[in-house]
Amino acid sequence: MQREEKQLEASLDALLSQVADLKNSLGSFIYKLENEYDRLTWPSVLDSFALLSGQLNTLNKVLKHEKTPLFRNQVIIPLVLSPDRDEDLMRQTEGRVPVFSHEVVPDHLRTKPDPEVEEQEKQLTTDAARIGADAAQKQIQSLNKMCSNLLEKINKEERESESGGLRPNKQTFNPADTNALVAAVAFGKGLSNWRPSGSSGPSQPGQPGAGTVLAGASGLQQVQMAGAPSQQQPMLSGVQMAQAGQPGKMPSGIKTNIKSASMHPYQRLEEASVASDSFISPAPGYLYSPTSGPHGRLNNS
Amino acid sequence: MEAPPVTMMPVTGGTINMMEYLLQGSVLDHSLESLIHRLRGLCDNMEPETFVDHEMVFLLKGQQASPFVLRARRSLDRTGAPWHLRYLGQPEMGDKNRHALVRNCVDIATSENLTDFLMEMGFRMDHEFVARGHLFRKGIMKIVVYKVFRILVPGNTENTEALSLSYLVELSVVAPAGQDVVSDDMRNFAEQLKPLVHLEKIDPKRLM
Numbered sequence: 001m002q003r004e005e006k007q008l009e010a011s012l013d014a015l016l017s018q019v020a021d022l023k024n025s026l027g028s029f030i031y032k033l034e035n036e037y038d039r040l041t042w043p044s045v046l047d048s049f050a051l052l053s054g055q056l057n058t059l060n061k062v063l064k065h066e067k068t069p070l071f072r073n074q075v076i077i078p079l080v081l082s083p084d085r086d087e088d089l090m091r092q093t094e095g096r097v098p099v100f101s102h103e104v105v106p107d108h109l110r111t112k113p114d115p116e117v118e119e120q121e122k123q124l125t126t127d128a129a130r131i132g133a134d135a136a137q138k139q140i141q142s143l144n145k146m147c148s149n150l151l152e153k154i155n156k157e158e159r160e161s162e163s164g165g166l167r168p169n170k171q172t173f174n175p176a177d178t179n180a181l182v183a184a185v186a187f188g189k190g191l192s193n194w195r196p197s198g199s200s201g202p203s204q205p206g207q208p209g210a211g212t213v214l215a216g217a218s219g220l221q222q223v224q225m226a227g228a229p230s231q232q233q234p235m236l237s238g239v240q241m242a243q244a245g246q247p248g249k250m251p252s253g254i255k256t257n258i259k260s261a262s263m264h265p266y267q268r269l270e271e272a273s274v275a276s277d278s279f280i281s282p283a284p285g286y287l288y289s290p291t292s293g294p295h296g297r298l299n300n301s
Numbered sequence: 302m303e304a305p306p307v308t309m310m311p312v313t314g315g316t317i318n319m320m321e322y323l324l325q326g327s328v329l330d331h332s333l334e335s336l337i338h339r340l341r342g343l344c345d346n347m348e349p350e351t352f353v354d355h356e357m358v359f360l361l362k363g364q365q366a367s368p369f370v371l372r373a374r375r376s377l378d379r380t381g382a383p384w385h386l387r388y389l390g391q392p393e394m395g396d397k398n399r400h401a402l403v404r405n406c407v408d409i410a411t412s413e414n415l416t417d418f419l420m421e422m423g424f425r426m427d428h429e430f431v432a433r434g435h436l437f438r439k440g441i442m443k444i445v446v447y448k449v450f451r452i453l454v455p456g457n458t459e460n461t462e463a464l465s466l467s468y469l470v471e472l473s474v475v476a477p478a479g480q481d482v483v484s485d486d487m488r489n490f491a492e493q494l495k496p497l498v499h500l501e502k503i504d505p506k507r508l509m
Contacts, residue, residue, distance in 0.1 A: 172332035172497045177467035179508050182325050184449050184464055186505035188358060188428030191451050191464070 004069055011068040018059045025051050078105050321389065321406035322474045322483050324491055324500040327467040328446070336470070336497050337435060340444060343493055344437040352447075353377040354432045355458050357416065359424035371424060373415050377431070377458060383410040392504060401484040402502040406475055431461050434468060441483070442490060445471045470498050 029048040032040065062068065083101045090098050097104055112118065128136065183189035328336050341349065355377050360368040372389065376382040390405030411418075416426075434447025448468050450461035472491060474483050491500035 171329065172335070173326060173328050173499060174467055175327075175499075177329070177465045178325065178327035178469075178499075178503070180465055181327050181449055181467060181469040182503045182505060183508040184430065185469065187509065188430075189508070191428040191430050191449075 007067055008069050008074070011062070011065070014062050014065075014068075015059070018055065018062055022052070022055045022059065025055060076109055078109060081105060318478045319406050319408070319475050320393075320403050320478045320480075322401040322403055322476065322487060323502070324401050324472040324487055325503050326470045326491075326494075326498040326500040328470055328498045329467050332497060333446070333468055336446065336468075336494070339494065339497060340435075340437045340446070343490070344439040344444060347438065350436040352379075352432075352434065352436055354447075355429065356432060357429040358427045359419050360427045361422070361424045370427075371419065373411075373419065375413075375415075384413060384415045385409075386411050386415060392506075394504070399481055399484050400488040400502065401472075401474075402504070403484070405478075408475070426455075429455070430464070431458055439490065440486075441474050441476065442487060443471075443473050443475075445469075445473070447471075470494075470500065472500050 025048070029052065032044070032048065063071075078100070081100060081102055083099060085098050086100055089100055097108070113121070131139075180190060184191050337349070353376065354374050356372060356374045359371045359373060361371075362368045370389070372387045374385040374387065386409050388405075388407040392402045392404045429452050431450040431452060432447040433450065434445060437444040437446075446468050449464040451464050452458060453460045453462060472487055474487060476483050487500075494500060
């Protein structure tokens with residue numbers, strides 16, 4: 001008996017504190033809604049709701065706690081009803097209930113809902129019972145499925161909008177660009193202006209590029225001839241040679257052409273322009289020839 | 302014609318073999334500003350330096366299969382600055398723990414008749430480009446953010462077009478051989494630039 005009483009008291013105290021907290025948060029929420037409605041933001045409203053829901057949850061937990069005796073078994077009976085002000089009661093209820101009279105008691109000590117509400121509830125329960133267990137189960141399942149579909153859609157939408165918003169920010173670099181730039185700086189991929197589309201000669205170097213060359217031996221000869229008089233642009237001929245020199249990019253056919261021409265560019269050019277008998281048979285492959293160097297070149301240009 | 306890996310050679314000569322440690326990445330044009338701001342905060346306090354350089358790469362085709370490559374660079378916006386000639390060796394592979402690309406590096410400043418000299422020596426220009434961008438320093442680390450422009454008419458540096466919509470970002474250190482701790486510092490710095498730019502060691506041979 002004693003123990004149960006103690007338990008009852010303890011649980012009542014816990015309940016009381018929980019309800020007080022709930023009341024406070026409700027009060028502050030109402031205040032916020034009434035006074036700060038123009039400054040109110042949805043997240044702050046959500047915060048208040050979250051607080052309330054948390055407190056209700058703890059209230060439920062307290063009620064379900066194993067140490068809580070069944071309040072259902074307790075009965076509250078008013079012993080004295082008087083129309084006089086009761087100071088004690090006022091103090092305890094914080095001024096809300098000044099008088100413990102006939103008007104107050106039915107509201108405060110009510111255990112059953114209103115008659116109309118009771119009617120409705122009875123109606124609902126009979127309806128539910130009428131459907132039958134299977135149909136009810138099916139309805140429950142379909143409801144669950146619809147809810148989960150909806151949730152999924154919302155989540156997906158949220159995720160996509162988030163990533164869509166972030167993606168332009170996230171893409172601060174392009175790995176393909178990195179590779180292209182590094183290749184350009186390391187060995188000139190895409191930089192040479194005779195490669196029409198700017199990347200990789202290895203495909204068909206036999207195709208005539210924009211403005212030059214290398215279609216075949218005759219093409220090679222031709223451009224070298226053309227290169228002779230314009231000696232002030234040593235770059236051009238150098239460029240052809242260099243293209244020939246790209247390791248591993250040329251198929252062998254072209255290579256032989258180049259090999260034959262790679263004796264000495266100046267040598268060829270000299271032959272083309274001026275019949276000169278001062279020269280060289282340099283060692284094959286070497287581009288440098290000591291004898292017919294600068295002077296010969298200058299003469300020709 | 303390539304020098305053997307430098308770390309195998311004893312240091313007997315008068316010059317110290319310098320190695321270049323390199324990390325590369327890129328940044329899209331629209332994110333350039335944020336990268337510049339971040340670099341200004343991270344790097345040594347100095348006036349933001351911009352540069353416009355014209356680089357020409359010369360090849361000497363020898364009997365061996367791989368040609369000898371020299372890079373000549375000149376400034377287009379700084380009159381009177383000397384030309385710069387650089388040799389970069391093959392990247393030294395093998396050490397997976399090394400976080401940066403390491404290659405032998407020889408730099409020298411030259412006078413203006415560099416191209417003529419190289420042509421006389423037998424070099425031929427392979428390709429050229431214009432680099433326009435910003436330069437930052439942090440201690441011995443050099444960070445360069447530049448855009449590569451393709452030269453449409455050889456020799457004409459006015460008529461250029463951008464190669465891509467990105468800027469190339471390079472973090473490099475030139476240090477004596479054997480100082481691998483430098484690559485750790487570089488990696489730590491590169492961490493600070495993420496996620497704007499991912500600086501990593503990119504092997505150019507993979508991109509051929």
